[in-house]
Amino acid sequence: MIYVDHAATSFPKPEPVIAEVTRFLREEAANPGRGGYRLVRTAEAHMARVRGQLARFVGGRQPERMIFTYSATDGLNIAIKGVVRPGDRVVVDQLAHNSISRPLRHMADLGQIELVCLTPPTPDGALDPQQVADAVAAKPTRLVAIVHASNVLGTLEPIGAIGPIVRAAGALFLVDAAQSIGAADIDVERDCIDLLAFPGHKGLQGPPGTGGLWVGSRAVDTIAPAVREGGTGGDSAFPTQPPIWPHWLEAGTHNTAGVAGLGAALEWIEARGGPAAMLRHERELIRPLIDFLASDGRFTLYGPAADRMGDRIGLASFNIAGVAPADVAAILDADFDICVRAGLHCAPGAHRHVGSFPDGSVRVSVGPMNTPEEIAAVIGALKRIAG
Ligand SMILES: Cc1ncc(COP(=O)(O)O)c(C=O)c1O
Numbered sequence: 001m002i003y004v005d006h007a008a009t010s011f012p013k014p015e016p017v018i019a020e021v022t023r024f025l026r027e028e029a030a031n032p033g034r035g036g037y038r039l040v041r042t043a044e045a046h047m048a049r050v051r052g053q054l055a056r057f058v059g060g061r062q063p064e065r066m067i068f069t070y071s072a073t074d075g076l077n078i079a080i081k082g083v084v085r086p087g088d089r090v091v092v093d094q095l096a097h098n099s100i101s102r103p104l105r106h107m108a109d110l111g112q113i114e115l116v117c118l119t120p121p122t123p124d125g126a127l128d129p130q131q132v133a134d135a136v137a138a139k140p141t142r143l144v145a146i147v148h149a150s151n152v153l154g155t156l157e158p159i160g161a162i163g164p165i166v167r168a169a170g171a172l173f174l175v176d177a178a179q180s181i182g183a184a185d186i187d188v189e190r191d192c193i194d195l196l197a198f199p200g201h202k203g204l205q206g207p208p209g210t211g212g213l214w215v216g217s218r219a220v221d222t223i224a225p226a227v228r229e230g231g232t233g234g235d236s237a238f239p240t241q242p243p244i245w246p247h248w249l250e251a252g253t254h255n256t257a258g259v260a261g262l263g264a265a266l267e268w269i270e271a272r273g274g275p276a277a278m279l280r281h282e283r284e285l286i287r288p289l290i291d292f293l294a295s296d297g298r299f300t301l302y303g304p305a306a307d308r309m310g311d312r313i314g315l316a317s318f319n320i321a322g323v324a325p326a327d328v329a330a331i332l333d334a335d336f337d338i339c340v341r342a343g344l345h346c347a348p349g350a351h352r353h354v355g356s357f358p359d360g361s362v363r364v365s366v367g368p369m370n371t372p373e374e375i376a377a378v379i380g381a382l383k384r385i386a387g
Contacts, residue, residue, distance in 0.1 A: 002338045002374045006367035007151050007179055007315055007345075009201045009208060013265070014368075020264035021207055024257045031253055033233020043256060050263035051246070057266055058177075058196055059187035060214050064245040067213040068254050072178035073099035074227075075197030075213035078249055079174050080104060080145065081226035083195070083219060088142035089114040091135045091171070093157070094349040095125055095150040100176055101349060104145070114139075123354050124304045125155035126311060132162050136169035143172045148186070149179035152350035152361065153303035154315035156184060163192030172219055178202060182269060183279040183313055194219040203278070205269065205368070206262035209255040215245075225249055278368060282314025285366040285375050292379050293318045298386045302354045302361060315365040317345075320386050325362045328385060332362075336381040340364050 003011050024046070030037075032044040048063070055066040069075040076099045084090055090104055090113055108115040118131050132144060144166045149156050159175055166173040174195040177186060182203025188196055193216060200210025215223055225241045230251035235242035241251065269278060287309060293299045293316060294306035300319045304311040320328055329342035343360040344351050351357040364378060 002336075002370075002377060004364045004366055004370060004374070004378060005339050005341050006202065006370075007363060007365035008341055009199075010203065010205050010367050012369060013207065013261070014205055014268045016264045016268050017205060017207065017261045021257045021261040024260035028260070029256060031233070032256065034231075034253075046263070047254065047256065047259055050259050050266075053263055053266045054212050055214070058181075058198075058214055059189050060216075061189070062217075062245075065215045065220065067215060067246050067249045068259055069197070069211040069213050070209050070255065071201070071211045072097075072176065072197050072199040075211050076100055076145075076174075076176060077103055078213055078225075078227045079195040079197055079215075079219075079223070080143070082223040082249070083172055083174075084113060084143055086112040088112075089116065089139055091116045091118060091132065091141055091144045093117070093127055093146050094119045094353050095147050095153065095155070095157075095347060096145065096349060097147060097151060097176060097178065098346040098348075099178075100145050100147065100174075116141075117349075120155075120353065123302070124308070124311070125150050125153040125157075125350065125353065126304070127157050127162070129158055129161040129165055133165045133169075136166060136171055141169060141171040143174055145174040145176070147176040147178070148184065149177075149313045149315075150303070150347070150350055151179045151315070152317055152345050152347045152363070153354065154179075154312040154317065154365075155303050156180065156311055156313060159193070160191050167192040167194075167218075172222070179313055179315070183275050183282055185275060188214055188216055195223075200258065200262040200265070203367075204262060204265050206265040207255075207258040210258040210262045213249070215249070220245075223249070225251065228252060272368070279313070281368060282366050283309050283312075285370050285372060286312075286314045286316055286364075288372070289316050289364060289375055289379055292382075296386070299382075300356075302356065314367075315363065317361045317363045319356060319359075319361050320382070323385065325356075325360050328362045328382075331385055332378075332381055336377070336384075338378055338381055
């Protein structure tokens with residue numbers, strides 16, 4: 001089997017991740033904060049260690065502001081619902097995943113917020129930072145929410161240029177790093193990111209049911225627990241959610257085994273050279289596929305052009321003339337044992353932008369376990385299908 005659907009979730013997980021989840025479940029899986037006996041304290045220390053690892057991984061200096069979440073969707077909802085209030089204005093981009101666009105659209109439909117959607121100026125999907133500058137200059141804005149890397153087009157957005165613009169305008173900057181974390185260089189301080197939501201189960205190679213939300217200093221006094229309130233272990237006498245970090249946004253029992261596995265995943269990434277090495281590997285893998293798709297007239301390639309690999313992550317989205325994307329994926333699965341995702345990828349706005357709505361596209365997304373031979377096999381299969 002060839003698995004090239006890493007944008008959905010990474011698979012297979014590195015062996016040390018699997019081993020650590022198993023070890024944690026066997027040896028340490030008491031409930032952090034719930035009690036004071038030694039096993040609880042061991043589990044608690046382990047969670048604190050991974051929290052620190054994650055914070056450092058994105059350049060965050062206060063580990064208690066790294067909130068464990070269950071997915072990128074969870075973190076995005078905690079961020080959006082935690083900072084946006086009735087009467088606010090929010091700026092978003094057209095490539096946004098449903099996990100950003102749906103909660104915001106819901107608020108807008110209820111008449112609670114003014115929602116401004118930025119359309120990238122060209123089909124490659126890259127925003128012009130000036131668009132953001134114009135949008136936030138027009139009216140006071142609470143939040144600018146941008147997807148760092150499009151899960152449909154593979155385009156990396158210039159968040160390093162956008163962050164200072166958002167900050168200067170006094171808005172909060174929320175970045176969806178679902179497709180970039182683990183590969184792109186992210187530094188919340190340098191990039192002026194106030195809220196960074198990411199999954200643990202994609203580029204970070206961690207288990208499903210893991211993720212994180214970084215809350216920067218400018219968002220700390222604004223963000224409120226709007227998604228879940230409840231038990232925190234300590235501070236049980238508080239009648240409402242205790243205003244203590246990370247408990248403020250972290251009610252309920254964690255996916256502790258998943259978090260332990262995520263810690264092992266971060267070590268595994270660092271040992272392989274960190275995000276820069278991961279991105280290099282992804283781009284080397286995807287390049288022959290991009291070159292092939294761009295050079296064969298039967299295929300339509302979406303996202304940055306073949307000569308602009310520096311603007312893309314390891315993902316290729318395309319269509320074959322005359323064959324529905326869902327059929328391509330089904331044939332790849334049934335006849336070639338190749339796993340890809342077809343359709344709208346939970347980001348209909350991105351497909352509208354490039355004209356592939358409503359059928360969507362076929363998406364090949366690579367990960368650290370893929371090999372050049374596998375990508376050659378994918379290209380061979382696509383040639384057969386197109387022929
Ligand atoms: C850009 C983007 N944002 C958010 C999400 C949601 O991530 P999760 O599956 O961790 O909830 C995805 C998932 O594919 C994504 O691609």
